[in-house]
Amino acid sequence: MTFAIAGATGRLRPLIRVLLEPGHHVRALTRTGESPIASELRSLGAEIWRGDFDEPETLAAAATGADALFAAGTAHRVGPDGEMRHGVAAADAAKESGVPHFVYVSGSGAGADSRVPVFDAKRAVEAHIRSLELPYTILAPVYFMENLFNPWNLPSLTSRVLPSPVPIDLPIQQAAVADVVALAVAAIEQPKEFDRKRVAVASDELTAVDAAAAITAAIGIEMEPKRLDTSMLPPGLRALFAWLETDAPSVDLDQLHGNHPEVRWSSYADWSESQRARFRALCPHPHAEAVAH
Numbered sequence: 001m002t003f004a005i006a007g008a009t010g011r012l013r014p015l016i017r018v019l020l021e022p023g024h025h026v027r028a029l030t031r032t033g034e035s036p037i038a039s040e041l042r043s044l045g046a047e048i049w050r051g052d053f054d055e056p057e058t059l060a061a062a063a064t065g066a067d068a069l070f071a072a073g074t075a076h077r078v079g080p081d082g083e084m085r086h087g088v089a090a091a092d093a094a095k096e097s098g099v100p101h102f103v104y105v106s107g108s109g110a111g112a113d114s115r116v117p118v119f120d121a122k123r124a125v126e127a128h129i130r131s132l133e134l135p136y137t138i139l140a141p142v143y144f145m146e147n148l149f150n151p152w153n154l155p156s157l158t159s160r161v162l163p164s165p166v167p168i169d170l171p172i173q174q175a176a177v178a179d180v181v182a183l184a185v186a187a188i189e190q191p192k193e194f195d196r197k198r199v200a201v202a203s204d205e206l207t208a209v210d211a212a213a214a215i216t217a218a219i220g221i222e223m224e225p226k227r228l229d230t231s232m233l234p235p236g237l238r239a240l241f242a243w244l245e246t247d248a249p250s251v252d253l254d255q256l257h258g259n260h261p262e263v264r265w266s267s268y269a270d271w272s273e274s275q276r277a278r279f280r281a282l283c284p285h286p287h288a289e290a291v292a293h
Contacts (some may be wrong), residue, residue: 002027003027003069010072010074011177054089056093063099068099071087071104071105081121095132106126137195137199139184142175142249142251152237156226162225164227172205178274
């Protein structure tokens with residue numbers, strides 16, 4: 001099968017490697033075909049296609065003749081307004097190209113009026129997708145575990161502090177990128193089973209206290225959970241964290257995981273183990289190996 005992946009150089013780019021492994025053809029869309037990441041994807045066997053959300057015709061060209069077009073959000077780069085503009089452009093490109101399946105990564109908070117700008121943007125994109133009457137699947141993660149490595153958290157991590165966007169004793173649901181990738185692969189490969197479905201995605205539910213303990217066990221360095229000081233963060237991020245604390249929807253983990261056994265579903269402890277090298281690079285300790293083993 002042939003798949004066009006828009007936003008191929010972003011957080012979900014492991015999707016390309018996973019699709020290439022069984023022999024699928026992957027068109028990796030990127031604005032800059034000579035970037036280091038594009039070179040890496042080319043070396044894996046992906047075809048590098050020019051694709052720019054601000055030039056929808058490039059997305060439509062790449063999707064033409066493919067079995068699916070996959071697109072993830074771009075809010076980290078262009079903000080909520082750009083997120084809405086780019087998501088609509090991707091959906092329009094899917095419609096124009098005639099591709100038989102459009103897979104869009106949204107957010108769980110986009111399912112209702114959340115008063116969070118990025119979710120309001122994603123909600124508008126979802127509404128537009130449905131209005132086009134094209135075959136689609138929407139994957140909606142609650143909150144990525146990998147958000148821990150966002151720039152505003154790095155100073156805390158280097159001080160061996162686990163910054164929490166909510167009170168440290170409040171459980172929140174989180175999704176591992178690897179699990180969203182695995183679910184995206186299932187949706188892309190099995191379009192009939194996922195046709196016109198919106199799947200809210202979470203891998204685990206735990207407090208910051210539990211998360212700090214999991215990371216400590218994985219890397220052998222004591223991590224202290226502390227509530228993140230959000231006073232200096234942009235309003236959009238403050239709104240997101242307030243939503244996480246008071247309004248985040250609850251995914252039925254047992255039902256979700258039971259419905260999709262093709263995903264291995266990472267516990268936070270599993271994820272912490274997978275990120276061991278990254279954590280140790282951020283908070284080095286001369287005796288880390290000895291403590292961990």
